[in-house]
Amino acid sequence: MSQALTFSDACPAYAPFFSTMGCAAATVFACFGAAYGTAKSGVGISVMGVMKPDLIMKCIIPVIMAGIIGIYGLIVSVICSGGIKARMLLSDAFIHLACGLSVGLAGLAAGVAIGIVGDAGVRGTAQQPKLYVGMILILIFAEVLGLYGLIVALILNTKAQNDDKLC
Template identity: 45%
Template sequence: MDYDAYTCPQWAPILGFGGCAFAVALSNIGGAYGTWRAGCGIMAMGVNSPELLMKNIIPVVMAGVLGIYGLIVSVILNGKIQFPDEATGQTTYSQFSGYAHLAAGLCAGFCSLASGLAIGISADAGTRAVGAQSAMSATWKKMGFTGDTGGKENSNSDSLFVGTVLIQVFAGNLGLYGLITALILSQTEHSCEIVQ
């Protein structure tokens, strides 16, 4: 098809670059928030139960992965943006591609932001609860109680930790869904042919 200044305007690449910027910025905001909130909970829990500190570091790792999702999408989108023709200054990058790539960046960015919020808030509450359960269980054992109403000598103190990890996994999936959708959207493109 012939070059169409409406289909492939000179400003179209800014949409693709915007998708790159939103993917990285929003996903890293989500990752930073998740790390911050999870870290606050872990440090508060570590005061009374320092032996559980490394065991409860999982949410921080999961929040850190969110920034990588945005980086992956940004690198892929950057590779799809086409440079203007040196001779004519016309671009083959279309509005269609630009909007698709902007949508991909926003999708990855906002999903990772939501995932970071979910990971951070649930990790803060979950790690504090795991630490409180451990400290309370140790206190009960010193007093001669097993901490279990069923009369068992050894109660399962990991049940709250397992529940917290499951919450983190499902919260982390939100960012993964955004990454998958962004990868699909990044494959949607249309380009114009430049007429010399």
């Protein structure tokens, strides 16, 4: 025997929509950033590989760092999806949306930064190998922007009550 769902102002029927949009935003925006960073850095590596093919494996770091941005979005999406229920507080749903936007948009920005720095950095490293350490440092600072979004999303998610008794 199934129990009929009851909804209130605090737990409207459309609340799970915002949670799922948070999960989608986390994955989509973070992967857009990762894809842009990978593509832009990959172009730089290809151009650099024509001049100095022995440096290709050394200069693959920007592509790896861009891929990590996508993982941040996936982590938050999986964590937030665990809190989605048929009846849930609207405040929890908005928290999940904020989590997704936080990590997603931070990941998008970090991916763009990694792509631009990676492209110019590997091309510059081909001409002057002393630039390699500087490129890595700048890439670390670009990567940490995505990490900030992940940290904010995880802190926000702890504020969700996820309590069935409140609905």
